[in-house]
Amino acid sequence: MASNDFQPLQGMSDISAPNIYIWRMIEEKARAIFTCYGYEELRTPVLEKLSVFQRSIGDATDVVKKEMYSFKPSKHEIAMRPEGTAGTIRHLAGQGEEGLNARVFYIAPMFRYERPQAGRKRQFHQIGVEATGVPNPLADAECIALQKHLLDEWGLSGSRIQISTRGEPSDRKPVADGLRSALQPHLDDLCDDCQRRIDENVLRVIDCKNPSCGKIVDQIPSAIEFMSEESRNYLDQVIQALEGMGIEVEVDPKLVRGLDYYVHTVWEITHGALGAQNAIAGGGRYEIALGKKGVPGVGFAMGMERVITSLEACGITADQFAPEGGIWLISLGADALTENMKLCRELRAKGIRCGMDLEAKSMKAQMRKANRVGAEKVIIRGEDELANGTVVIKDMNEGSQNTVSLEDIIRDA
Numbered sequence: 001m002a003s004n005d006f007q008p009l010q011g012m013s014d015i016s017a018p019n020i021y022i023w024r025m026i027e028e029k030a031r032a033i034f035t036c037y038g039y040e041e042l043r044t045p046v047l048e049k050l051s052v053f054q055r056s057i058g059d060a061t062d063v064v065k066k067e068m069y070s071f072k073p074s075k076h077e078i079a080m081r082p083e084g085t086a087g088t089i090r091h092l093a094g095q096g097e098e099g100l101n102a103r104v105f106y107i108a109p110m111f112r113y114e115r116p117q118a119g120r121k122r123q124f125h126q127i128g129v130e131a132t133g134v135p136n137p138l139a140d141a142e143c144i145a146l147q148k149h150l151l152d153e154w155g156l157s158g159s160r161i162q163i164s165t166r167g168e169p170s171d172r173k174p175v176a177d178g179l180r181s182a183l184q185p186h187l188d189d190l191c192d193d194c195q196r197r198i199d200e201n202v203l204r205v206i207d208c209k210n211p212s213c214g215k216i217v218d219q220i221p222s223a224i225e226f227m228s229e230e231s232r233n234y235l236d237q238v239i240q241a242l243e244g245m246g247i248e249v250e251v252d253p254k255l256v257r258g259l260d261y262y263v264h265t266v267w268e269i270t271h272g273a274l275g276a277q278n279a280i281a282g283g284g285r286y287e288i289a290l291g292k293k294g295v296p297g298v299g300f301a302m303g304m305e306r307v308i309t310s311l312e313a314c315g316i317t318a319d320q321f322a323p324e325g326g327i328w329l330i331s332l333g334a335d336a337l338t339e340n341m342k343l344c345r346e347l348r349a350k351g352i353r354c355g356m357d358l359e360a361k362s363m364k365a366q367m368r369k370a371n372r373v374g375a376e377k378v379i380i381r382g383e384d385e386l387a388n389g390t391v392v393i394k395d396m397n398e399g400s401q402n403t404v405s406l407e408d409i410i411r412d413a
């Protein structure tokens with residue numbers, strides 16, 4: 001077999017022990033915090049009709065235009081979800097009034113056919129929330145506060161929250177017109193992509209990573225300046241509510257999220273450990289049209305791979321969350337093997353991590369295995385112990401060894 005027969009597809013990873021321990025820590029803490037904030041878990045299918053993503057994320061976005069894994073097995077074209085918001089809102093919109101005032105979270109794999117690089121994968125994982133309900137700056141602020149709570153609980157320091165606004169849908173035209181006319185005198189100095197984008201989607205010029213475009217964007221008024229007073233007030237109220245909770249944010253008018261469903265508040269959380277793909281999380285308020293309904297909501301998604309890279313840079317690593325050593329049972333002879341099976345079952349029923357070799361092996365081989373699995377204690381049983389109703393218990397750290405009754409072991413375990 002060629003060695004790449006053992007590799008997953010490009011841009012995808014197996015997640016195995018010991019790395020899995022940090023994934024589990026993140027998920028367990030997140031679930032506990034979501035419960036405190038009144039969020040229920042939602043698991044939607046990986047596959048949806050392609051139209052679910054087209055109509056919410058937007059036909060013209062990179063995610064829909066270039067990055068979807070889609071195919072047509074029968075009548076409908078279907079796609080693997082590139083993000084969690086579209087499917088969540090598809091579900092909630094079908095739940096009647098309750099769905100329009102709901103709080104749900106998801107922890108799930110997402111798929112984008114992007115060029116793989118550090119921090120950018122084709123299968124990645126998001127922890128996200130969506131809270132439906134009419135626009136309210138306090139709901140947006142609470143959502144950001146929840147995210148900050150997660151980061152603190154995981155132990156992540158050094159992240160930055162950048163916030164901006166996309167304004168109301170009615171702001172789109174004045175913003176686009178205003179930016180276009182401000183950019184017009186600098187047209188020749190923009191990169192080739194931006195010369196095209198200025199007509200197609202001028203916000204992408206604001207977002208351009210090319211330094212010469214960045215310099216021009218710094219000279220012109222920001223998109224926010226072309227918005228209505230109501231939209232600017234909305235953002236101010238979100239920022240004030242966050243300040244009231246002691247959460248610092250930076251206003252970054254250049255922040256343009258790459259998904260079309262956003263209205264009003266948008267934000268990203270970045271971390272210095274990440275290099276070019278530095279966003280740990282993105283979120284915002286949105287209005288997603290489904291049939292005749294427009295579903296308003298606010299939410300965020302955090303990229304788990306990027307959270308983990310940032311945590312590692314803060315010295316928080318998977319081995320810190322590995323299961324404790326547990327007990328290894330050593331059996332000398334066939335009868336001890338049978339009796340130890342029973343003892344193992346009783347200890348496990350009490351929630352104790354324990355194990356044993358399931359075939360007769362030498363004492364030396366069994367001790368070697370106990371060391372390899374990192375057992376804290378070893379229980380040894382042979383003919384004498386069986387006859388006396390005792391076990392020999394050895395503390396692997398201290399090296400001390402005692403004979404105790406079987407009853408005591410089960411009772412004190």
Ligand code: HAM
Pocket residue numbers: 082083084085112114119120121122123124125126128129130259279280281282283284285286298299300301302303304305306
């Ligand atoms: P997004 O900014 O596209 O937003 O993705 C959120 C996060 O997912 C990013 O900040 C990043 O950490 C992670 N991510 C995205 N693409 C990749 C990739 N190719 N490889 C690794 N990580 C990646 C959304 O998905 C929105 N649905 C967020 C949202 C929820 N807005 C409102 N509600």
